[in-house]
Amino acid sequence: MICIDYQEVAQGIVSITSSNYQGGRLATRELLAAGTKPVLILNSQNSPVDQERLRGYKAELAAANFDFTEIHIFQLNMRQDETIDTRRLTMRGVLRGLPQVVGEAPWGTFAVSAQLTADILFAAHSLYLSVFEDLKIIGFDDSPIARYSFP
Template identity: 30%
Template sequence: MGAITAREAKPTINDVAREAGVSKKTVSRVINRSPLLNDATREKVEKVIAALGYVPNPQARALALRRNFLIGLIHDNPNAQTVLNVQEGILSAIRDTEFALVVRPVNRRSPRMLDDVRAFLEQQRLFGVLLMPPISENDELARVCEELGVGYVRMGSAQLDSGEHLVESNDREAVRKAMEYLVALGHRRIAFVAGPEGFRSARERELGYRDAVKAAGLPQGPELEAAGNYTFETGKLAGDKLLDATERPTAIYSCNDEMAAGVLHAARERGLSVPDDLSIVGFDDSPIAAHIWPPLTTVRWPVAAMARTAALKLIDPGHASGQPALFPSIFIERGSAAPPRR
């Protein structure tokens, strides 16, 4: 059998790079359909790929990288809607690429959590991982990712890491502005439904509430505060407590929309009209905010946009270095807040 000629040999990624006049890394980005490439470069490389008949070998590429084309989402979050929104953001970033999403729930209170995550990362050989709050606040978990050479991005409500490893929101400032809105409507007795202990988001939102209460000189105390766990059920229990107080609040700020919906349910059980008898404000702008009646005044947490950018930072860290780390939340005025009855 004669030697294989250059014409008969299968084209390689090096051939494509040479013919297109770009780097091998740029060709790889085109193959992975990175959304961060400019159209001109993408079209030029795609034409060369078509002309040469180059067919990438995903198994060989994965073997060379010693990584699978998998983006992991690791979370311990009681709010299923938030997890779904994060998945939506990641999937929008990896659509039309070779990457796939794998989701791993964990128990942050387990003494084996770090060992379990380590085993998961080693077994799956992930290309990168997005860490959701509250486990994103665990510095040891980030160090495990670094030790194993797995790219990671942390999602949080405060600055947890450098920009390449972080997408964050401004929860404290956003809640303070929402509270200032209630104060401007004339509310003086504003109660607060807290989020779960151990969540930085819950702490930041509480600080925003306290900043506004202090600045406006509003009353504070246990009768104006209730615990919650980011669920409808805990919001309902919080509403029961706050609305059965001797001196009822005229407005209630809740750390998320699910709990705000629970407060609304408690108000309806007592024959209270929202917003005439009670104003309610939430946080997230999840689907429930627009589906309940009256529609919920809330703060839009840009969680899907944060997750999308996090995935882009994992897929193509070099090109995504200019992507933002801070995603400001937006106040959304709807129908659940009004001036208090005189």
């Protein structure tokens, strides 16, 4: 048996991990290079994977001397079993709040999962935001929903 990003494995089980910390740094670096003030969108800080991505995000902002506050992190408390409409309504609220947090567009969002990225894309379209002009998005992971997402 092979596990991916699983922290505790039994003897004889192989665990493959990705560099979530480095991925967090790279995503944040790209958003900064695009001229945005990056915000991080998390669903749960309880996940070790998300914690590493958060750590990378903060480290890259510090390296860039970015004036970071916790307000740049949107912690969503959505459950996996919530409906798509509920998740996307929540994400529309996040996007509507970006001007108060980071100022004028373009906004940079780093979503720690492909599902959150898809929800951001859908919410952006429903608010008539232009991905590329108004909103820069970096997602993480390559779950099946990613192949159905488009800017």
